[in-house]
Amino acid sequence: RNRTARPTVLIIGLGRFGSAVAETLVNQDVEVLCVDEDAERVQHFAGQFTHTVQADATDGDAMRQLGVGQFDRAVVAIGNDIEASVLAVITLVEAGVEQIWAKAITRKHGKILDRIGATHVIYPELMMGQRVGHMVTGLMNDYIEFEGGYAIARTYAPPETWAKTLGESAIRTRHRITVVGVKRPGDSFTYALPDTPVARGDELIVAGTIPDVERFSSLQA
Numbered sequence: 001r002n003r004t005a006r007p008t009v010l011i012i013g014l015g016r017f018g019s020a021v022a023e024t025l026v027n028q029d030v031e032v033l034c035v036d037e038d039a040e041r042v043q044h045f046a047g048q049f050t051h052t053v054q055a056d057a058t059d060g061d062a063m064r065q066l067g068v069g070q071f072d073r074a075v076v077a078i079g080n081d082i083e084a085s086v087l088a089v090i091t092l093v094e095a096g097v098e099q100i101w102a103k104a105i106t107r108k109h110g111k112i113l114d115r116i117g118a119t120h121v122i123y124p125e126l127m128m129g130q131r132v133g134h135m136v137t138g139l140m141n142d143y144i145e146f147e148g149g150y151a152i153a154r155t156y157a158p159p160e161t162w163a164k165t166l167g168e169s170a171i172r173t174r175h176r177i178t179v180v181g182v183k184r185p186g187d188s189f190t191y192a193l194p195d196t197p198v199a200r201g202d203e204l205i206v207a208g209t210i211p212d213v214e215r216f217s218s219l220q221a
C-alpha cells in the first residue's frame with residue numbers, strides 16, 4: 001500500500017471531469033497517475049500531469065501491471081461508456097482499492113456503481129442542475145446541497161437583517177438558519193459573529209435544511 005504522507009490518486013479517464021479532478025489535485029501538489037485508453041488524450045495531458053499512461057481500464061491484466069492495487073484512492077471518470085465505467089470499478093474493487101469515487105451519468109448507472117462497490121458515486125450533471133435550479137431564480141448566488149437534506153447558500157441579506165447585528169436579528173431562532181459568513185460589497189467574506197453588523201446589499205453564507213435555506217433566501221427584497 002501507498003503510505004506516503006500525501007496520497008497518490010489514480011484517475012481513470014481524462015475527459016472533462018477526470019482532467020478537472022487531476023488538475024485540482026496537481027494544484028494541491030498531490031501526485032496523480034492518470035489512465036486513459038485514448039492515445040491523443042494521453043499525449044495532450046502528458047506534460048501537465050506527471051504520470052499519464054495509455055491503457056484500457058477494463059483490462060484487468062493491464063491494470064494489475066500498472067499496480068492499481070497500490071492505490072488507496074481512485075477516481076473513475078468514465079461517463080458515457082457505462083460498460084467501461086462498471087468494468088473499471090470492478091477491476092479496482094478486486095484489486096483492493098479502498099476508496100473509489102465514480103462518476104455516474106444517470107441514477108441507474110449510479111445505482112450499479114454503488115452495488116458493485118464504488119464508495120462514492122458522483123452525479124456531476126444532476127448536482128450542477130440542482131445548483132442552477134436554485135441559482136437561476138436570482139435569490140441565491142451560490143448553492144451547495146449535502147446528503148441528508150442539508151444545504152449552504154450564498155444569498156443577499158433580507159431586509160429584516162439590515163442595520164442590525166446578527167445577534168439582534170436572531171436569525172437562527174427565527175429561521176433555523178446559521179449564518180456562516182458575511183460579505184460587504186467589494187470586501188471579502190468574514191466569518192459571522194453575534195456582533196457582526198449586517199447592512200443592505202451585504203451577502204450572507206447561510207446553512208440549514210434545504211427548505212429552511214430556500215425560505216430564508218426568498219425573504220430578500
Ligand code: ADP
Pocket residue numbers: 012013014015016017018035036037038041055056057058077078079080081084
Ligand atoms: P467527460 O464527460 O468527463 O468528458 P467522457 O465519458 O466523455 O467524460 O470521457 C471519458 C474519458 O475516459 C475519455 O477520455 C475516454 O477516452 C476515457 N475512457 C473511456 N473508456 C475507457 C477505458 N476503458 N479505459 C481507459 N479510459 C477510458
